[in-house]
Structure formats: C-alpha cells, structure tokens
Amino acid sequence: MMSPARFKDMVRQVLHLGDSPQRTALAFAVGAFIAFSPTYGLHAVTVFLCSWAFRLNFVALMAGNLINNPWTFLPIVGGSLWVGLVLVPVGAPPEVNWRDFTVLMLWDQLQPYLVPFVLGHVVLGIIAAFLCYALAYVVIRRFREHQARTRHLAPPSPSC
Numbered sequence: 001m002m003s004p005a006r007f008k009d010m011v012r013q014v015l016h017l018g019d020s021p022q023r024t025a026l027a028f029a030v031g032a033f034i035a036f037s038p039t040y041g042l043h044a045v046t047v048f049l050c051s052w053a054f055r056l057n058f059v060a061l062m063a064g065n066l067i068n069n070p071w072t073f074l075p076i077v078g079g080s081l082w083v084g085l086v087l088v089p090v091g092a093p094p095e096v097n098w099r100d101f102t103v104l105m106l107w108d109q110l111q112p113y114l115v116p117f118v119l120g121h122v123v124l125g126i127i128a129a130f131l132c133y134a135l136a137y138v139v140i141r142r143f144r145e146h147q148a149r150t151r152h153l154a155p156p157s158p159s160c
Contacts, residue, residue, distance in 0.1 A: 019057050021140040027056035029133035031064020036076060036125030038118050043068065064132055076124070081113070084120025 019027070034046050047065050051058040068076055094109040 021137055021144065024057050024060050024140055025133050025137035027051075027058075027060035028064040028136040029129040030054075030056060031061040032067050032132040033064075033125040033129040034061070035065045035068035036080065036121050036128050038080070038121040060136070064136075067128070067132075076121075080120035080124050081117055082120065083123050084116030084118070085113075087119055087123070088116045090116060 030050055031047060034043055034050070037043070037046070039046065043065050044062075047058070047061045050056060051061050090112040096109060097105070
C-alpha cells in the first residue's frame, strides 16, 4: 500500500506543482493559446497532449484553456472572425437561401471565411498567450513571495 507521503509526492510530480513561476506561467499561456485555437471539441485533448509532451503543469494548462467557456465562446469566435476579416477581407457576406439549404451550399457560402476564421483565432491566441504569460508570472511571483513572507513571520508555536 502506498503511504500518504508517497502519494503526495506523486501528485506533486504529476501536476508539476514545484515548477518555477516562469514554467507555470508558460503552461497557463499555452492553455490560453489552446483556448483561442479553432479546433473546437479538441481543446481538452490538446491540453492533455501538451501536458504530457512538454511536461507542463496540467492544472495551469487547463486553467488557461478554461478562458474559452460558455460565457466567452461567442466573443472569442466573433472577435477572431472580425480580426481575420480585417487581415484578410473577403467581401460582402453571402445571401443564404434557406429554402434550398444543403450542407454543400453552406460549405460553398462559408468556405471563403475559413482562412480569416483560422487566422483570427491564431492572432488573438498569440496575443492572449503573451498577455496571460505576463499576468500569470506576476501573480505567481507575488503569491509565492507572500507565502514565503507569511511562513517566516508566523508566530512560533506556543510551548507549554
């Protein structure tokens, strides 16, 4: 049977809880980039693969990935498409004929928007990753400094 101390060490190793602030902030930033990637439905799988392949902090990666959630989904998609259309204009929006609606017709109508859609996601993902790295790094450093100060300033245990 595994001892509680051994189990705790194993959890710390798997979650990379002892990582430096730079590495933890990097994991959060990669998670934020994944949140902005246009691979909807594969974000969690991408987090698992990045955590395993690059030995990054899974919790920080997943936290960054959770930037994309039901409340932020539409702003992310809309903002990404807007940025993509600013960078690669494709003209006026198509008229959709709802009477003769087919998947092939939908593909033909939306295909010109594929490159702007992906490009907008990548551009905003890169911006989000840089911003999240800087923010996470500062927060993690301050938190760890605060923890170090409070541990050293804690009153000694009362002796009887």
